Amino acid sequence: MEAIIMAAQLMLGLSILVGLHELGHLLAAKAFGMRVEKYSIGFPPKIWGFQYGETEYSFGAIPLGGFVKISGMIDESLDTKNLSAEPEPWEFRAKPAWQRLIVMMGGIIVNVITGIVIFITMTYNNGESYLTKEALNQNGIYAYKLAQEVGFQTGDRITAVNGQDYERFSDLVNNEVILKENSTFQVLRGDSILTITLPDGFLNKFADKKEYDGQFLGARQPFKVGQVQLGSAAAKGGLEAGDRFISINNQPVMYFDQLKEILTKNKEKDIQATVQTEDAGEKTLDLKVGEDGTLGFVAEPLLDFSHEEYTFGESVNKGTEQAFNVVWVNIKAFGKIFRGEVSASKSLSGPIGIAQMFGGTWNWDKFWGLTGLLSMVLAFMNFLPIPALDGGHVVFLTYEMLSGQKPSDKFLEGAQKVGMVLLLGLMGFAIFNDVFKALF
Structure with a gap:
């Protein structure tokens, strides 16, 4: 489906x-x-069409393009x-x-x-929802596989990028940073301040969807229990919407990545969880982890997102800037491909890759x-x-x-x-x- x-x-x-x-x-x-003889959405063979005036309008069976035929x-x-x-x-x-x-x-x-x-x-x-620098650094970043390889650790707090302060989490992972050669991040880890530089070849790895799934840095997510699936291990064990995990098998659990790591290590095993209820009470639950490493509930993130609405005039400016930024990014990306800095096989996608970008669920905004x-x-x-x-x-x-x-x-x-x-x-x-x- x-x-x-x-x-x-x-x-x-x-x-x-x-x-x-x-x-x-x-x-x-x-x-x-000028006389237009044909207008077609899709390439032949024709599956349906009609004549209106001098022009034949039609749909082709191959939906990967189209054409108009102009006389002469x-x-x-x-x-x-x-x-x-x-x-x-x-x-x-x-x-x-x-x-x-x-x-x-x-x-x-x-x-x-x-x-x-x-x-x-x-x-x-829709306006714009975003995570501020302050909100991000309350919990730190989540380092995906690629981020770990270049030196990041989950929980790091990023204080600057390319020697400049930043306002939003998106400023850390935008195309200007990713496409720039050897971008640098200033990181607070415990009491130490480190500088992490994206190495040569980073963009090739970032473009490797098979190995890294396009994931680099994320926001570390505190969470609470959302919807609990009927008949699931979570429901049978007494987990309820609004509960917040404190520990599992005496290991602290505050963030979703901690929960995921523990559950993955305990597939098809019994675990003991301590949770805080919505009324600030505590309870201990015996739960059975499924073979897929889940308990059967939806995690509800507790990140403190900010939201901004825009007037029509502001939307015109911002929307136009976003549209032309797509062109600018493509120009820079093609330049890197032609210079051999990025592999064409990893960065270019055809119809299958584009379909995967849309995803398997229908979301109109996306x-x-x-x-x-x-x-x-x-x-x-x-x-x-x-x-x-x-x-x-x-x-x-x-x-x-x-x-x-x-x-x-x-x-x-x-x-x-x-x-x-x-x-x-x-x-x-x-x-x-x-x-x-x-x-x-």
């Missing part, structure tokens, strides 16, 4: 983004009097049979270069607008957040100067406008073929890489 939900979210998200992207091309083309344009269809004749006034090739440039930029512009609108709307509707992010990524990827992508057309049109000379149809056809080979190769690599990471 989880796989179906992942696939459904991926298909819906891509259909929205691809549909809007191709709509940008279509609307711009029609605005300049050399595109990925490589349909050049009519290009030897004189151009008709309604053909793409008959229009001025500046109009053709706007048509090719139409999809990118719509994706940028879509991403910005999503980020603004989410910021305005869905729209990822869709907004993907909209900006799609705009960035399409702007790359690769033939067969919008960016390749933009390069050729810009050359034409600056030089006054249009590249020959033969050259453009050859460039499209090269671009298609590159894109198919990249898509094949991404899909194979997803499968390889899933299996191995």
Whole structure:
């Protein structure tokens, strides 16, 4: 069922983004009097469609992209049979270069607008919840496997990052810190002050979802018992919502990581727990740990999160900044990949990896957040100067406008073929890489 939900979210998200992207091309083309023959969400074979005016609108069976076919344009269809004749006034090739440039930029512009609108709307509707430095350092950080490897310990209190004070926990794990070479953290451990530097090769490990699951630093979580499952070991042993663990088998338990470690070591064993009830009383319970290392209750975190609401004007500024930050991060990440600092196989994801990002449960906030992010990524990827992508057309049109000379149809056809080979190769690599990471 989880796989179906992942696939459904991926298909819906891509259909929205691809549909809007191709709509940008279509609307711009029609605005300049160009004939649009086909508009498709998804690639052939066609599963459904209809004719309206001069344009056929359809859905394809392969939901990994889409296209518009504009008369007189050399595109990925490589349909050049009519290009030897004189151009008709309604053909793409008959229009001025500046109009053709706007048509090719139409999809990118719509994706940028879509991403910005999503980020603004989410910021305005949801506001922002965050953990302050002070709230984080009340309990310290939780060091995941990768953090432990670079020198962190659970319970460390971080006082500065890259020599600067910080306000929120998110400032410690944002892309500026992760992508910066050899970022440093000032850490208070007991009475000692340490400096931990992210080593060379850290980003490669951070990108390794198989080994580290994208986890680095977390906030250490005090907790209380939330919902107790009926018939579970917790219910049978007398554990109730609102209880807080004091110890298990005489080992102190204040944080969720301590509970998880003890339960993992005691799978299918009897344990004795001392808990504090909601009325500040204490009780001792005999509990049986399940074979999966759980007792059968939901842990309710007790972290002191702050929340901030934003006016519409503030949301516009913040949402726009978040949207363009996605582009900036992608530029920096691609730069590191091309310089060989980060492995492409670990950092690039195809459709399977993207589906896994959506997750196996349907959460609308997460869905729209990822869709907004993907909209900006799609705009960035399409702007790359690769033939067969919008960016390749933009390069050729810009050359034409600056030089006054249009590249020959033969050259453009050859460039499209090269671009298609590159894109198919990249898509094949991404899909194979997803499968390889899933299996191995």
